[in-house]
Amino acid sequence: MARKKKGRAVSGWVVIDKPAGITSTSVVNKVKWAFDAQKAGHAGTLDPAATGVLAVALGEATKTVPYITDALKCYRFMVTLGAATTTDDAEGEVIETRDTRPDDAAIEAALGAFRGNIQQVPPQYSAVKVEGERAYDLAREGVEMDLAARPLWVExxxxxxxxxxxxxxxxxxxxxxGYVRSIARDLGQALGCLGHVQWLRRVWSGPFDADKGIGLETLDALAKSDAIDVHLQPLELGLADLPEVKATPEGAARLRNGTPGMVIGHDIAYGDEVWASYQGKPLAVGSYRAGELHPTRVFNLD
Structure with a gap:
């Protein structure tokens, strides 16, 4: 007999305006506790020193996390020129300094190389895995790594x-x-003066804005009360970049069982990834094929 899950079967998104000094995992755990949720996850880690949008998915919304992770994000940050640090931010030790400082025109000119499709080497202190271990764990042990460059789109x-x-x-x-710390590090190197991140804030992530997020004080004050659900945003916000189709009654029954079902949509091409709703509720995500949705994720919101 299956063991009953602890907590509420609550589903949706909670947007936290994360303060500095706490890990993303700790924030997720606080949200899960405050909502008494059975399941929680987040879409995109923020460093402990960073602030701003941390979108936390509860329940069935965790199935939409990949779509927010893949969405565009906006960061505002301060670069300190003249010094490189071990962590590429102000948390690390200064390892080299230079007296030269670029003028405004030089900075504007250098930024062009960091737009569009670029290759970016992650910081030594990052969550990248190296032979099964996190880079930041190896860096703390004094291991210097030759991390491979990764593609990044900078709009x-x-x-x-x-x-x-x-x-x-x-x-x-x-x-x-994207690693903002790598941008600061590489920009400083390109300018010949070195650089690191002084502070960092994620302004928005996909459909979620920092100015509409709640603070941890509000979360604590409303924890485990009926009033907290006012801060729960709909699951379908995680699907904002996908077209919506409507399931027929027969199609909805089939989709709930994980099998292809009939849907109605307009201007949808064969093979497009879409999400289906039925009676105003998200039902499934999948591939559109000639009037049917072939589901890859099914939401249980009953």
Missing amino acids: RLEVISRTDADHVELEMVCGKG
């Missing part, structure tokens, strides 16, 4: 302000897998 990267000769504030919109 936008621009200067927001230049507060003084040592600091430049930037904003970047990028795809999945």
